[in-house]
Amino acid sequence: MKKLLITAIALLAGMTAANAQKIKGSDTCLPLSQKEAEVYMKANPSAVVTVTGGGSGVGISALMEGTTDIAQTSRRMKFNEKQKIQQNGDQVKEVVIAYDALAVVVHPSNPVTNLTREQLEGIFTGKITNWKQVGGPDMKIIPYSRETSSGTYEFFKESVLRNRNYMNGIMSMPATGAIIQSISQTKGGIGYVGLAYLNGSVKPIHVSYDSGKTYTEPSVANAKNKTYPIVRPLYYYYMAHSTDQVKPFIDYVLSPKGQAIVQEIGFITVK
Amino acid sequence: MKKIRKIFERIVESILTVSGALTTITILLITVFLFREGFGLFGSSEIEQGYRLCLNTANPVERLSSRQIMQVFDYQIENWQEIGGPDEPIVPFRFEEIFNYYSEEEMGADYELLPVRLGEYIAATPGIIAFVPEQYAPEGMEGVKVLHNDHISPADFFGGREWVPTATPAPQFGTLPLIVGTLLVSLVAILIALPLGLGVAIYLSELASDRMRGILKPAIELLAGIPSVVYGFFGLVVLVPLIQRVFNLPVGETAFAGSLVLAIMALPTIITVAEDAMRNTPRAMREASLALGATHWQTICRVIIPYAGSGISAAVVLGIGRAVGETMAVLMVTGNAAVMPHSLFEPVRTIPATIAAELGEAPAGGAHYQALFMLGCILFVITMLISVTSEMISKRQSNKGL
Numbered sequence: 001m002k003k004l005l006i007t008a009i010a011l012l013a014g015m016t017a018a019n020a021q022k023i024k025g026s027d028t029c030l031p032l033s034q035k036e037a038e039v040y041m042k043a044n045p046s047a048v049v050t051v052t053g054g055g056s057g058v059g060i061s062a063l064m065e066g067t068t069d070i071a072q073t074s075r076r077m078k079f080n081e082k083q084k085i086q087q088n089g090d091q092v093k094e095v096v097i098a099y100d101a102l103a104v105v106v107h108p109s110n111p112v113t114n115l116t117r118e119q120l121e122g123i124f125t126g127k128i129t130n131w132k133q134v135g136g137p138d139m140k141i142i143p144y145s146r147e148t149s150s151g152t153y154e155f156f157k158e159s160v161l162r163n164r165n166y167m168n169g170i171m172s173m174p175a176t177g178a179i180i181q182s183i184s185q186t187k188g189g190i191g192y193v194g195l196a197y198l199n200g201s202v203k204p205i206h207v208s209y210d211s212g213k214t215y216t217e218p219s220v221a222n223a224k225n226k227t228y229p230i231v232r233p234l235y236y237y238y239m240a241h242s243t244d245q246v247k248p249f250i251d252y253v254l255s256p257k258g259q260a261i262v263q264e265i266g267f268i269t270v271k
Numbered sequence: 272m273k274k275i276r277k278i279f280e281r282i283v284e285s286i287l288t289v290s291g292a293l294t295t296i297t298i299l300l301i302t303v304f305l306f307r308e309g310f311g312l313f314g315s316s317e318i319e320q321g322y323r324l325c326l327n328t329a330n331p332v333e334r335l336s337s338r339q340i341m342q343v344f345d346y347q348i349e350n351w352q353e354i355g356g357p358d359e360p361i362v363p364f365r366f367e368e369i370f371n372y373y374s375e376e377e378m379g380a381d382y383e384l385l386p387v388r389l390g391e392y393i394a395a396t397p398g399i400i401a402f403v404p405e406q407y408a409p410e411g412m413e414g415v416k417v418l419h420n421d422h423i424s425p426a427d428f429f430g431g432r433e434w435v436p437t438a439t440p441a442p443q444f445g446t447l448p449l450i451v452g453t454l455l456v457s458l459v460a461i462l463i464a465l466p467l468g469l470g471v472a473i474y475l476s477e478l479a480s481d482r483m484r485g486i487l488k489p490a491i492e493l494l495a496g497i498p499s500v501v502y503g504f505f506g507l508v509v510l511v512p513l514i515q516r517v518f519n520l521p522v523g524e525t526a527f528a529g530s531l532v533l534a535i536m537a538l539p540t541i542i543t544v545a546e547d548a549m550r551n552t553p554r555a556m557r558e559a560s561l562a563l564g565a566t567h568w569q570t571i572c573r574v575i576i577p578y579a580g581s582g583i584s585a586a587v588v589l590g591i592g593r594a595v596g597e598t599m600a601v602l603m604v605t606g607n608a609a610v611m612p613h614s615l616f617e618p619v620r621t622i623p624a625t626i627a628a629e630l631g632e633a634p635a636g637g638a639h640y641q642a643l644f645m646l647g648c649i650l651f652v653i654t655m656l657i658s659v660t661s662e663m664i665s666k667r668q669s670n671k672g673l
Contacts, residue, residue, distance in 0.1 A: 057634060061634065079366065079367065079404070083404070083406070125345070139521075140521045142521055142522050147607070147628040147629065148436060148437045148628070148629050153437075154437075157437075163344075163365065163439075164344075164345045164346065165341065165345050165435055165437075165438045166435075168433055168435065168609070168610060169448075169608040169609055169610030169618070170608060171522070171524060171606040171607065171608050171618055172606075172607045172608065172620075172628070173607070174602050174603065174607075174627075174628055178507065178603060181507055181508065182507070182511075182522075182523075182524060185511065185512045185515065185523065186515070186521070186522055186523065187521075188521050188522075189522075
């Protein structure tokens with residue numbers, strides 16, 4: 001009886017949801033949205049959710065042009081993007097679906113465990129060039145960054161570098177996996193990766209945002225209780241006029257079931 | 272009957288003509304599109320599109336180079352004195368910061384008071400350089416002046432040494448390190464692959480037994496069928512740590528790693544083409560040489576290689592072409608640092624890798640997007656020069672042969 005009721009509700013929801021919706025944008029959110037869509041479609045056989053990547057910026061411009069229903073982004077919508085939508089006489093809605101923490105990682109043999117934000121800024125902008133300057137051995141620092149197309153690159157620049165530019169000629173890798181691979185084989189390497197990607201081949205650094213008073217280890221628990229500072233929200237954006245269409249899916253993502261998937265993928269839940 | 276056949280032939284002929292014409296037109300259109308998008312770059316402004324830089328009127332500075340603007344916003348230049356202004360500390364100001372000084376209510380419901388607030392703030396801060404959206408720029412207000420905004424110049428593009436396309440407010444599009452990086456990696460790759468490839472080609476066509484050739488030839492052709500991403504992965508996991516250990520380097524992702532991977536990738540092309548050219552040497556020529564008393568080795572050196580010269584040069588050119596345009600493998604192993612390389616054992620960034628890595632997020636029509644198209648134009652010109660050269664070489668060779 002209960003099962004029947006659920007299917008009936010799902011069917012109804014599927015019908016009112018005009019059945020098809022498209023999600024486009026950030027590659028960071030891609031695995032999460034895909035998994036959510038997969039499970040959601042299994043629960044609602046009439047619903048069709050297609051998910052594509054391309055980058056946060058791509059998702060937002062697709063939302064403006066109306067070629068997608070939801071834009072998934074790993075950064076907040078920029079002021080001028082919001083302005084553009086308002087000029088067209090539309091309103092955009094924002095939902096935080098999960099949080100993602102960034103971990104700064106070094107080679108496992110590196111004795112340095114603690115770094116302040118100021119030191120990280122110095123390292124990635126090229127002012128600090130030797131591990132000796134931050135309490136390590138006499139060894140050249142080799143900072144690794146993501147490519148400019150990644151939302152992670154932008155977020156790290158905003159949060160850790162306070163909008164300053166990365167040093168000229170920083171090593172830039174096409175994917176998070178490549179960063180881990182390179183750092184695990186480069187003694188002086190340092191880079192940043194999503195928390196979900198951490199494994200034994202690299203060592204996470206404890207970070208301090210209060211000039212060295214407290215250093216926090218990157219972990220899901222610390223990100224959740226807000227003691228770990230390098231955390232960013234992941235967003236879904238949609239147009240106000242299409243609320244009815246996208247609401248069922250977004251509600252599903254925010255439901256306990258959807259948030260369990262968030263945890264499974266390695267992100268941090270909203271609540 | 273004859274008539275029908277004639278009509279049929281005419282139809283086939285016209286289909287062939289049309290398809291030829293269509294291909295030519297498509298290629299031409301692609302080229303035109305590439306160059307039109309690329310040259311748009313020199314019409315865009317140095318400061319990010321849709322934004323203005325505003326100063327306090329008390330400041331005598333009228334214009335800044337885009338490099339200076341970047342350094343100002345990176346806090347590398349901290350006093351106006353360094354760039355021809357008064358002795359006054361520079362206060363870089365990004366638009367969003369205005370919300371720290373005024374509440375949302377003070378902006379008005381639809382942000383209509385925003386320009387006024389910005390104007391007030393700029394007029395009250397003598398050392399300010401404010402980066403504001405065009406539509407909110409407090410132009411014409413008392414105490415505010417707009418910094419002169421130049422177009423991106425070809426000299427900056429082709430001669431600049433810094434590639435920082437995401438710098439706001441003034442992105443840097445200096446392509447010199449990218450061009451040098453691409454040429455360096457391809458050149459060294461060819462220097463490694465050419466002797467090896469020619470050696471294998473000579474062995475296969477002249478020395479190897481039929482059974483050996485039967486095993487080696489398909490194996491080499493198989494090498495050409497491996498996707499480039501696999502070569503890249505192999506390079507990253509195997510070659511990069513090896514190079515790092517052997518040469519005792521701080522990083523293994525170097526131009527040399529890229530060259531090695533490219534050399535391996537160019538080998539099959541060079542071997543197959545060169546071997547075919549050598550095997551096409553007429554039997555009469557070999558026998559004439561041997562009959563004159565030349566040894567096997569003298570025949571190879573003096574008769575077969577010169578005869579196959581044009582084929583060998585075609586092999587070299589095809590190899591270079593592959594190396595210059597290769598994207599994925601290089602993207603994975605060269606470290607992609609946009610600096611002028613001083614040696615083979617430093618990271619480099621190549622043109623194809625840059626385009627592949629950055630086009631995804633470059634907003635369509637923006638300066639970054641156009642700069643990437645311009646890089647495509649440079650690549651196009653390089654490969655065209657190579658193929659024209661090869662055409663000329665093979666023409667000269669065949670004339671000499673006659």
